[in-house]
Amino acid sequence: MCCISSFYVFVTWSQIFTKPPCAFILFAYFFKIFFYFSGVGCNSVEKKIYVHLNYTFPCVRLLNATHQIGCQSSLSGNVGVLHELESEENLDWVLTSGPNPPYMVILESRLFTRSIMMKLKEGSGRVAGVVVVAPNINPPEGFSPHTACPNDNSGVYTENYDPTLAHCNATVWNPLGNGLAYEEFDFPIFSVKDDNDTRVIRQCYQDHNRRVNGSNPQFPLCAMQLRSSMSAVTNTATCKRRNDINFSLTPDRVCDELGDFNIWASSRPMNTTTKGHKEFESVVIAAARMDSRSFFFDIAPGAESTASGIVTLLAAAHALRRATQEAPPNRTILYTFFQGETFDYIGSSRMVYDMENNQFPLDLDNIHSVLEVSQVGLHSDSKLWLHSDPVSRKNSSVKEEVEKLVNGLKSASAGLNVSVDEPDVSQPLPPSSFQRFLLARPIPGVVIGNYRSSFTNRYYESMYDNAEYLNVSYPENMTSEEQLEPTNFYVGVIQYFSEPTTLVQYMLANMTGSVVNVTQEDCQKQREDKDDDQSKHLYTYMWVQGAAPPNSTEREGFCVRSTVHRSIAVSPAFELHEYTTSNYSTWTESVWKPITGRIFLVASHDLEMLTLGVGITVLLTSLVLTYVISSKADILFSSGREPTSATY
DSSP states (O other): OOOOOHHHHHHHHHHHHHSOSOHHHHHHHHHHHHHHHHHSSHHHHHHHHOEEOSSEEEOOOEEOSSOEEBOOOOTTOEEEEEEEOOSGGGHHIIIIIOSSOSEEEEEEGGGOOHHHHHHHHHTGGGEEEEEEEEOSSOOTTOOBOSOSSTTTTTSSOSTTTOTTTGGGSSOOSOTTBOOGGGOBOSSOEEEEETTHHHHHHHHHHHHHTSOBTTBOOOSSEEEEEEEOOBOOOSOHHHHHHHHTOOSSSSOOOSEEEBEEEEEEEESSOOOOSSOSOOTTOOEEEEEEEOOOOOSSTTOOOOIIIIIHHHHHHHHHHHHHHHHHHHSOOSSEEEEEEESSTTTTSHHHHHHHHHHHTTOSSSOGGGEEEEEEEOOOOOOTTOOEEEEOOTTGGGSHHHHHHHHHHHHHHHHHHTTSSOOEEOOOTTSOOOSOTHHHHHHHSOOOEEEEESOSSSOOOTTTTSTTOSTTTTTOOOOTTOOTTTSOOOOOOOOOBTTSOOHHHHHHHHHHHHHHOEEEOOOHHHHHTTOSSTTOOSGGGTOEEEEEOOOOOTTOOSOOOEEEEEOEEEEEEEOHHHHHTOTTOSSSOOOEEEOBOOOEEEEEEEOOHHHHHHHHHHHHHHHHHHHHHHHHHHHTHHHHTOOOOOOTTOOO
16 A cells, blocks of 8 residues: 555566576565565555544543442554434444444533443443543533542541441532442543544544435444553552562553642741651641542543632632731641542541651641631632531530631631631531541541532532633733643642642742742752751752843742642552552552544445455465475576587
């Protein structure tokens, strides 16, 4: 199929039949022809056969102590004939009556429901994969692929703590949760943007696969290949055991633990070198989480579920900076941003574990109370609710401190446009990092959210929890490049720093720190001058490039000194090598092969068999011809030399 030069082939064959008889030379020329055929023009032919999809977002495989969830393809990718699903009733074509299975099903987002996906899962023998077209506007009815009871088995509410509150018996926090993100599918599922790729896919389907007047489409048909081959299987214990099997000097991993770093800063300097209990130190933890997820990898906007809490806590830290410096409070405020909370509270459970084992600059005895900022994106008719734990409030001292917190927050909101209230005191806490502290001991605390007994967020942990949902608006003079879209809040694996972690670290330092007159060298060496060996125990120094002044291209850098620090946010289960524990998160992410998608035209099975048969025939004929020519080479390629005694 590659483009070749007939002149080149003619010259090559002429050389073969005019050279001395040698089978090796004959083979060399055949190899030369083969190499030329396979190397010239093949790239251009490949581009003519396949249309590659540029902006695809796959569903990937995750594992924990008991099972695996997510999606995968075969090693070489799944191939199927395209079929656009128009309604749930149209599933019969894919699952039973369609004549050309397996099918690659194209879904509009409105059809990406649990009902349809579970039917496709049950008929997976006829389903090669699924492509979900992401809409440009959010579905008004809401959509959440998370469970109805988030982090059900990793919070404080168990049969041992209070059986009546376990498993969301008292309240279902995420009523729209359909649990799709926690199902396992043995075929690939990709999301594509409603853009050029989608138009190409639909045009290919319309031209080749759509039924006309009730008649079945004729070959060639439009097909798609989706490749998302996952290396890990079964559960975390299995994949971690396979990680430890070394067959080479550079062994391949099959999974990585989820995790990143927590970010925290204290309202006054604290010696971070000495670990464990600090005498005369009383701390209030002001917390928010930094992560989110959705059904698809790398799409986790988390506008309300995550970003609203981050922005609120950053704003509070910035507002309190000058106040705490001018009139230091009796207690230190520890602004804390936890990472990996979506996956069974990775960040908060690790901080509690470190506090219990003297691996953190504080211990649990230093913690006076916890104030957590949950989902606080305010809509036109919403208010803020102050949630607390009914079980720990049975302790009189805890109850007293909780009431002080609630009353203080209510009085602080007086005169503002935001109303604050408290739900029924018998209601349990919503899913929150604070629950991991309560698992260790009774600690006073309050969780602030814009919901009373169930989330008002209709897109919790989905790709629709975006800026549009919060009606985010920007100044008219701001360009699209300057506008901040919600980033990808998926926690990722510990080998790579996530974007939100770095973003929060630098923003918190900028909002709570101060500029110091320090050289770039000293700043990067964590000191104020060459003789300073103490500041590094109290502060963190960050060199900031700064902005270029008017009429200049040179940035004016400066050094920011702050109390912002990072601490590891990886589940203690991996430090303890307890991969089957139920006490800590055990989530891992499978390693995968390159993820790709492409469409092409496929011929009928009969034509494919005919082509294969012709190819085999040509191959066998060529082998026989090569053998005959080689065996008769001394005759066919005789040079007809004259005797040496000939005279003229």
